[in-house]
Amino acid sequence: GAQRESKVRVRAHFDYNPDVDPYIPCKEAGLAFQRGDVLHIVAQDDAYWWQARKEHERSARAGLIPSRALQERRILHDRTQKNGTDLDSKQNDDFDREQIATYEEVAKLYPRPGVFRPIVLIGAPGVGRNELRRRLIARDPEKFRSPVPYTTRPMRTGEVAGREYIFVAREKMDADIEAGKFVEHGEYKGHLYGTSAESVKSIVNAGCVCVLSPHYQAIKTLRTAQLKPFLIHVKPPELEILKATRTEARAKSTFDEANARSFTDEEFEDMIKSAERIDFLYGHFFDVELVNGELVNAFEQLVQNVQRLENEPVWAPSMWVQ
Ligand code: 5GP
Secondary structure, three states, X not given: OOOOOOOOEEEEOOOEOHHHOOOOOOHHHEOOEOOOOEEEEEEOOOOOEEEEEEOOOOOOOOEEEEOHHHHHHHHHHHHHHHOOOOOOOOOOOHHHHHHOOOEEEEEEEOOEOOEOXXXXXXXXXXXXXXXXXXXXXXXXXXXXXXXXXXXXXXXXXXXXXXOOEEEOOXXXXXXXXXXXXXXXXXXXXXXXXXXXXXXXXXXXHOOOEEEEOOOHHHHHHHOOOOOOOEEEEEEOOOHHHHHHHHHHHHHHOOOOHHHHOOOXXXXXXXHHHHHHHHHHHHHHHOOEEEEOOOHHHHHHHHHHHHHHHHHOXXXXXHHHHO
């Protein structure tokens, strides 16, 4: 046709099924998609209904999807419906999820020789994100590096300042957190721990791959155009496999000390619940989901993804690409 198609690509942050949408003008014309799908927006002329096709279905016909404005209105509407009923019981971070659950404009981010995006491993405690990070570093310590964290706790005998931690005074760390100098931080037994943005940048500037495995809440502060993190969700397999692989790993001592302790059934169930919560809150931000059943397989997948990142363009927020 004479009409030029738009070049806009978006990543959907919600699932959409036209079959159960009472407002779509024509169900047959709708395009179903899932959270995380990259959509090519072909036309945005109508205020409420865009035309789109899935990026990986180039030859398929375009279908109707709700526009950003329409989807935002729906979210606001749902939220007011819920007002006064279960609002108080909702956890605070649910709102982060709802605020952004429409579309995010994306573009292809091409690898640059010698400049590596930080690899960020996110996962429920106990699933193995720290173990995978250690293995990546052990495989090539010249290339893969993690920043030395800061802490306010006193140095222990045998520790060396700047090796295990950079030891700082509480007042200094409080002020630096306030000033936004930390990409992540947390409190443990009355002491602060955290990773500075500067230490991440210095690893990247040295031509190395910075590997982080912070608490999932760090996604909010890490996901910036400056750091351009590659986010991996390290997920548990289904319960039976989770139990079986950890029991086997313990017998063979394939996991490190921290992971080699035995978990209770309740702890295994918590891992799965916690992973589901991470997925609910941040699922649309992950570049890769990696199931950590057999550790060797998970590690192999991690290595493959890291190699792919070095060789192929990947979809990223379009704001990062300019
Ligand atoms: P320890 O004081 O025994 O060396 O470490 C206690 C705990 O501090 C660790 O298990 C971990 O949960 C936390 N921790 C260590 N480094 C960091 C960090 O860089 N950031 C955050 N948020 N917590 C850390």
